Amino acid sequence: MSKVFRPWDVDEVWLFPASVQDFVRPKHMAHLVRETVRDGLDLRAILSDYNEERGYPPYHPGMMTALLLYAYSQGIYSSRRIARACEERVDFMAVTGQSCPDFRTVSEFRKRHLKALSGLFVQVLALCRKAGLAKLGHVALDGTKIRANASKHKAMSYARMKVAEEKLAAEVAEWMKQAAAADAAEDRQHGSDRRGDELPDWVATKAQRLAKIREAKAALEAEARAAASVDGEGEDGQGPPSAVPKDKAQRNFTDPESRIMKTSDGFIQGYNAQAAVDAEHQIIVACDLTNHGADCPQLLPVVDQIKANTEALPKELSADAGYASDTNLEGLEERDIEGFVAAGRQKHGTAAPAAGNAKAGSRRAAMAQKIASQGYDSPYRLRKQTVEPVFGQIKQARGFRQFLLRGLDKVKAEWVLVCTVHNLLKLAAYG
Numbered sequence: 001m002s003k004v005f006r007p008w009d010v011d012e013v014w015l016f017p018a019s020v021q022d023f024v025r026p027k028h029m030a031h032l033v034r035e036t037v038r039d040g041l042d043l044r045a046i047l048s049d050y051n052e053e054r055g056y057p058p059y060h061p062g063m064m065t066a067l068l069l070y071a072y073s074q075g076i077y078s079s080r081r082i083a084r085a086c087e088e089r090v091d092f093m094a095v096t097g098q099s100c101p102d103f104r105t106v107s108e109f110r111k112r113h114l115k116a117l118s119g120l121f122v123q124v125l126a127l128c129r130k131a132g133l134a135k136l137g138h139v140a141l142d143g144t145k146i147r148a149n150a151s152k153h154k155a156m157s158y159a160r161m162k163v164a165e166e167k168l169a170a171e172v173a174e175w176m177k178q179a180a181a182a183d184a185a186e187d188r189q190h191g192s193d194r195r196g197d198e199l200p201d202w203v204a205t206k207a208q209r210l211a212k213i214r215e216a217k218a219a220l221e222a223e224a225r226a227a228a229s230v231d232g233e234g235e236d237g238q239g240p241p242s243a244v245p246k247d248k249a250q251r252n253f254t255d256p257e258s259r260i261m262k263t264s265d266g267f268i269q270g271y272n273a274q275a276a277v278d279a280e281h282q283i284i285v286a287c288d289l290t291n292h293g294a295d296c297p298q299l300l301p302v303v304d305q306i307k308a309n310t311e312a313l314p315k316e317l318s319a320d321a322g323y324a325s326d327t328n329l330e331g332l333e334e335r336d337i338e339g340f341v342a343a344g345r346q347k348h349g350t351a352a353p354a355a356g357n358a359k360a361g362s363r364r365a366a367m368a369q370k371i372a373s374q375g376y377d378s379p380y381r382l383r384k385q386t387v388e389p390v391f392g393q394i395k396q397a398r399g400f401r402q403f404l405l406r407g408l409d410k411v412k413a414e415w416v417l418v419c420t421v422h423n424l425l426k427l428a429a430y431g
Contacts, residue, residue, distance in 0.1 A: 020097050023090040030070060030094040032428045037066040041123050045116040059101050064109045065117065070095045072421040075398035079107035114405075118416035122309050124423045125285060129310065133430055134283040138379055139314035140386035141276045141302055141323065143295045144395070145268060147402040148258035148411070152269035255406040261293045271403065273415050274298050276306055277387040278314075281430050284390065285310060287419040289412040295322035299341075300331045313337055318383035321345055321356060329363040340380040343368035352378060394422060 024030050037043070046061045070092065071082045083103040085092045101109075110117070128134050252258050252269055261270050272293055276286040286305040290298060299319060307313050317332060318340040332339035343364040344356025352372040358364035371378050394400050400418055403411045 020094045023094040028091065028094070029073060029425070029428050030091045033070040033073065033424060034066050034095050036124075036127070036424065036427075037062055037069065040127055041065075041120055045119055046113050049113065049116075059099060059105065059109075061109075061113070063096055063099060064101065064106070065113075065120075066095050067092070067101070067106070068110060068117065068417070069120075069421055069424060072400075072418060073398075073425055075400070077400065077404055079103040079110070082106050111405075111410075114410060114413045114417075118413040118420070121287070121416050121420040121423075124420050124427070125283070125309055128281075128283045128423050128427050131427060131430070133281040133426060134278040134285055134310075135280050136278060136285065136306075136310065136312055136314040138279040138316040138318065138382050138386070139276050139285060139306065140279060140383040141274070141299060141317060141319040142383070142387040142391070143272050143274045143298065143322070144391045145261045145263045145270050145293075146273050146395070146400070146415075147268050147270045148252070148255045149403050149406050150252050150254035150258050150269050152252075152260055152267060257291055257408040258406075258411075259291045259293065271408075271411055271415075272298075274302055275387060275390060275419060276302050276317075277390050279382050279386045281426055282386060282390050283423055283426055284419045285314075287416055289408075289415045291408055295319075296325050296328065299323045299328045303331070303335060303337065316340065316379050318380050318386075320383065321353060324356070324358075324364055324367070326363040329367055338379075339367065340371060340378060340383070341367055342371065342380065352380070390422065394418060 021031075043062055043065060046065065050058065050061065067082065067086070071077070071085065074085075074091075076082055076085060080103040082092075083101060083106055086096055086100045125134070255269070258269050258271060260267055261272065263270075272290050272295070274286075274288045274290070274295070275284050277283065278285050286302050286309055288298060288302055288305060303313070303317065313335055314337060316338045319342070321342040321344050324341050324343050329339055329341060332341075342353035342356075343358040344354035346353035352375060353368070355365060355368035355372075358368055371380050374380075403414055405411055405414050
């Protein structure tokens with residue numbers, strides 16, 4: 001007796017067409033994203049941009065918004081991969097209703113509405129708070145370095161710019177003379193029907209690179225002059241900062257607003273992404289991004305953003321030694337927030353971080369004593385288990401390790417979109 005198998009008939013025709021509701025199981029993430037966008041979010045900021053009656057009807061902005069949010073939740077960020085998923089994956093079909101926008105449509109929609117899409121963060125956060133997922137009892141703050149859409153090998157220091165500019169300028173000038181001589185010879189040989197100012201193709205690349213270097217050099221000099229115009233002292237404490245850029249100051253030709261940043265794996269061309277995470281269910285209650293490697297200046301702005309997003313402040317806030325300064329601790333006191341900010345690094349197996357270089361009598365020294373006296377019972381222990389797993393989920397589980405866009409404002413909006421999707425996933429898991 002032969003084994004009986006279940007039927008496998010790929011040519012079978014359905015009597016009634018399937019509904020997109022039936023493509024995936026009832027509690028699938030695709031349904032939550034689609035229905036949240038349809039019924040839970042205010043899309044007027046996006047819809048108001050469509051006021052032209054002429055032309056072929058575009059894809060529904062609500063569908064495109066749901067498509068982007070769902071794609072990000074699945075770790076798919078490339079517009080080409082998103083467009084391909086619309087054609088091949090039934091979960092994407094459940095979101096789009098079997099619409100298949102091409103990759104250019106997806107890319108242009110994201111660029112066109114990037115600011116409005118990042119504005120959805122506060123709306124999704126409000127849904128999470130309504131579901132009881134973020135109570136602002138304890139919030140942990142941390143930063144993570146994420147690669148820019150640019151190679152660090154496309155950056156050049158100010159010292160190299162000065163040398164390269166002189167060298168390239170001399171080469172281009174010499175080639176200009178050669179080109180002029182060649183044109184004169186060709187005029188004598190072929191006549192004067194040419195304009196006489198054309199340059200050979202081999203000149204263009206060097207000339208264009210010289211223009212790029214001069215543009216980047218001028219930008220670094222402008223930044224140095226801007227810094228020098230601000231009252232304050234230089235790093236040596238001996239007067240105002242210099243109006244001339246340091247030789248090690250760098251600028252990237254691909255994404256000039258990105259910076260070389262140090263990470264545990266070496267140096268990258270990237271940005272510093274910030275996230276404040278509620279300890280209750282790892283909901284991101286505030287997020288920001290900067291092109292400065294230091295975390296310290298970001299603490300108070302992020303705390304104020306929590307207030308703007310939720311109309312409330314957390315009772316407690318923890319952060320690592322990168323945020324430790326008397327100014328930050330004073331700011332937390334003024335806002336009536338119980339702070340737990342490490343004054344130094346915590347060694348493995350110890351109950352509390354070291355005091356670092358905190359001066360006796362300073363707020364940092366008092367904070368170090370406060371955390372050390374509480375030992376393993378200190379709320380500071382919540383920091384690592386609250387915020388660091390969020391970065392792991394974003395970068396490792398969902399594969400977001402490099403930005404797609406370029407420029408500080410666009411990259412900042414892209415980071416907010418990533419954080420919005422993180423909260424949506426938490427809402428699906430616990431809501």
